[in-house]
Amino acid sequence: MLIELQEEKVFKDPVHHSIYVQDMIIWKLINTPEFQRLRRIRQLGTSYLTFHGAEHSRFSHSLGVYEITRKIISQFERNGYADWPQEEKLLSLCASLLHDVGHGPFSHSLEEIFHIDHEQWTCEIILGDTGVNRVLREVDPQFPAQVASVIRKKYEKPIVVSLVSSQLDADRMDYLLRDAYFTGVNYGTFDIDRILRVLRPYKGKIVVKESGMHAVEDYLMSRYQMYWQVYFHPVTRSSEIILRQIFRRASELTQTGYEFSFMLSPIRELLSGSIALKQYLKLDESMLQTTFGQWADEKDELLSDLCCRFLNRQLYKYVPLIEDDQNWLDNVRQEWKKIGLNPEYHMEVDTPMDSPYDVYKLGALPDGKEKPPILLLGEQEELTEISVKSDIIRSIAGLHRGKYYFYYPEERVLPHAEKLSSETRRMLSI
Numbered sequence: 001m002l003i004e005l006q007e008e009k010v011f012k013d014p015v016h017h018s019i020y021v022q023d024m025i026i027w028k029l030i031n032t033p034e035f036q037r038l039r040r041i042r043q044l045g046t047s048y049l050t051f052h053g054a055e056h057s058r059f060s061h062s063l064g065v066y067e068i069t070r071k072i073i074s075q076f077e078r079n080g081y082a083d084w085p086q087e088e089k090l091l092s093l094c095a096s097l098l099h100d101v102g103h104g105p106f107s108h109s110l111e112e113i114f115h116i117d118h119e120q121w122t123c124e125i126i127l128g129d130t131g132v133n134r135v136l137r138e139v140d141p142q143f144p145a146q147v148a149s150v151i152r153k154k155y156e157k158p159i160v161v162s163l164v165s166s167q168l169d170a171d172r173m174d175y176l177l178r179d180a181y182f183t184g185v186n187y188g189t190f191d192i193d194r195i196l197r198v199l200r201p202y203k204g205k206i207v208v209k210e211s212g213m214h215a216v217e218d219y220l221m222s223r224y225q226m227y228w229q230v231y232f233h234p235v236t237r238s239s240e241i242i243l244r245q246i247f248r249r250a251s252e253l254t255q256t257g258y259e260f261s262f263m264l265s266p267i268r269e270l271l272s273g274s275i276a277l278k279q280y281l282k283l284d285e286s287m288l289q290t291t292f293g294q295w296a297d298e299k300d301e302l303l304s305d306l307c308c309r310f311l312n313r314q315l316y317k318y319v320p321l322i323e324d325d326q327n328w329l330d331n332v333r334q335e336w337k338k339i340g341l342n343p344e345y346h347m348e349v350d351t352p353m354d355s356p357y358d359v360y361k362l363g364a365l366p367d368g369k370e371k372p373p374i375l376l377l378g379e380q381e382e383l384t385e386i387s388v389k390s391d392i393i394r395s396i397a398g399l400h401r402g403k404y405y406f407y408y409p410e411e412r413v414l415p416h417a418e419k420l421s422s423e424t425r426r427m428l429s430i
């Protein structure tokens with residue numbers, strides 16, 4: 001049931017120029033407190049410490065994903081493709097708009113520490129006692145459950161799921177373009193208008209007309225470049241390490257009954273390991289940064305130091321590491337203790353492998369977690385996996401060149417350089 005707005009609403013957007021809202025339900029969803037909260041959460045977490053332009057919010061990304069989905073459906077409708085289930089338009093638009101509504105502040109770092117699952121929060125917001133739920137119920141009492149099943153990738157019509165979540169979906173197309181724009185990098189762009197023109201609904205899937213292969217090559221190259229140059233940037237990883245350490249330390253202190261000089265109740269619940277939806281929705285990045293500002297004066301020296309580092313961007317230095325040099329790491333732990341550092345905090349080995357961003361992979365794994373590959377639709381209606389026809393994609397598909405890096409507070413190590421073993425000095429180039 002689409003109820004049109006009397007007058008179309010238009011959002012100006014640096015990536016898509018304009019975002020058009022024609023439906024009353026979409027307009028009402030955008031105006032819920034839960035969706036407005038996304039204005040206070042950055043799309044790229046701590047990346048603004050590496051790329052100062054990366055201040056864009058999950059609000060702008062969510063609107064962008066909605067707009068791309070709207071354009072794809074509009075193209076399907078204009079061409080009258082019989083394989084597109086027209087009755088699913090509103091469901092697809094709502095799921096696109098709401099797909100990230102459960103993200104919390106600095107979510108990738110916090111998810112790791114507190115085992116938070118943003119997809120689960122998204123579904124709780126859609127199904128729970130929220131403004132979003134009330135708007136969705138205006139469509140039909142069953143509608144919130146349908147939107148949640150698209151988010152969980154369980155909806156009965158996979159074509160709807162693949163609009164929001166596949167190897168070539170509205171989510172990725174928006175975040176690649178948006179993240180490239182706001183970080184200011186030159187790679188990362190591709191011809192989205194061309195891609196939107198060559199998408200086809202075909203037997204329950206979304207496929208690409210073969211003539212559009214080169215536009216998809218550009219998109220996958222952009223994804224490859226952004227993956228290594230932006231998402232895995234070692235300076236960003238360093239800031240994520242500090243952030244995770246702040247929360248690790250604060251959790252440890254909570255467990256020992258430490259009395260914080262400053263504590264807000266949503267953060268207390270977060271640290272205690274069980275946070276209710278109402279409190280979760282109060283968390284945002286300004287609240288965390290205000291807290292770090294206060295904790296910079298905590299009497300716990302470790303917590304205070306970590307908060308100062310995060311706020312003032314005094315990050316850990318990094319050096320590349322040979323994969324599993326456990327002997328050296330054990331030695332460093334001992335050496336760190338000797339020079340008064342805490343090996344639980346003042347050293348960390350990181351590999352980008354555990355990041356949520358992934359490169360293009362050829363086939364679905366048996367566990368069903370992998371997204372299906374991109375298929376080209378030929379003249380004779382035959383489907384071919386794209387890397388079979390594209391040399392470029394074949395050469396980058398599934399490539400992982402994750403490096404190990406060793407992170408440490410350089411300015412606290414350097415004064416003790418003469419006390420370190422020659423091997424450690426060589427590894428750290430000091």
Ligand code: NI
Pocket residue numbers: 061065099100171175
């Ligand atoms: Ni997203």
